Amino acid sequence: MLQGIGFVLDNSARKELEQRKDHFLGMASHELKTPITSLKLQTQLLRKQLAKQDIHNVDTALSRMESQLNTVIRLVEELLDLSKIQAGKLEYAQETVNLGDVLQEVVEIVQQTQTTHTIAVEHAGHPPFLVGDKARLGQMLLNLISNAIKYSPEADRVEVDIKTSEEVVTLSVRDYGISIPREQREKIFERFYRAVAPHQRAFPGLGMGLYIVSEIVKHHRGTITVESERGKGSTFHVTLPRKSP
Template sequence: METQLSAITRLVNELLDLSRIQVGKLEYAHEMVDLNAGLKEVVEVSQSTQTTHTIVVQHAASPALVIGDRDRLAQVFLNLVSNAIKYAPDAPLIEVALTTEASAATISVRDHGIGIPRELQGRIFERFYRAVTPQQCAFPGLGIGLYIVAEIVKHHGGTIRVESEKGKGSTFHVILPLATSREEVTRNREREQR
């Protein structure tokens, strides 16, 4: 019963977020966010509610700080981990990795599940689109989760992409600018506007 209630609550929240995005009213905080800590929290929550899968995390060796909304970024990672679990019912290992480069952090969520056919991958971030075949309709969802994820990532100055092969799983990559590079971009925009 608790699982069903959580699913309904998440669905209602996604519909509200979708409405807010459509009218440009989705609110964001702007604070320093530690991606290592945020991912750890999301994985702990996911692991405590999903006992069928094991979630392995590889944290970044160096600090991974971004400027953004901690709760919205957690929403992104929770959606990606939940989808990985949902679409890999017979493959109990989910891998989450956080890596950093000079100016960006990359969060990758990998499953070994059903995968996404190549011809459908270009549309999975569209509103109300679900990349499932008629045989896979048993997987619940409205096709708005990845749309919301993509909008949140875009708002944070980042990008999201997928690598997938049918029957071999999927890996979603979220790339976000690190705080120092994000601050430089903001300063450069302010200079250009003067």
């Protein structure tokens, strides 16, 4: 009986600790977002003003600053989304979305900042219309493509394929980078999990991107899986129903 009481108290304390941690993540993310966004705006303004004065080497330095700021902003936004997911407060719109158009926008944004890789896109089947949240689907695509680039530093190409049937849209993102061991392929969608070996810790990130992607896919009643072969890279497959229930 005493063991049962001890277990209940221990479980209750663990839940309270989890709630405090999630609350802290949400609060910290919210507090960080405002000054970082302001700093980015000031950097952009400074860049424009100095460009008019034709000062050499300034544009390159400010571009690098802006790139690093974008990285920090993305991390903060992921922390904020994470806290909302844990609280069940991540909001989704319901609208008709052309996933092909969303993909094109994401690819253009990524190609402006990532010059090391070419992103090749292929479409097949019907136009990829579905019912969902355009912004969240864009976030899903951005995370998958950015991950593909990040984990294939020795390659120069990422392939994205969209196939559309009457019932579903299937998206595949393929890289030619490091592979994911079979025993880790289910765990990579867990919160804070990173499928990298100790000697690969140079890869940045907190292990939130794929967790958020999987939550977005799950909310759209879809599935996400990964295939990976040693020395040949990885391919993530996302299948989304075209109609809302």
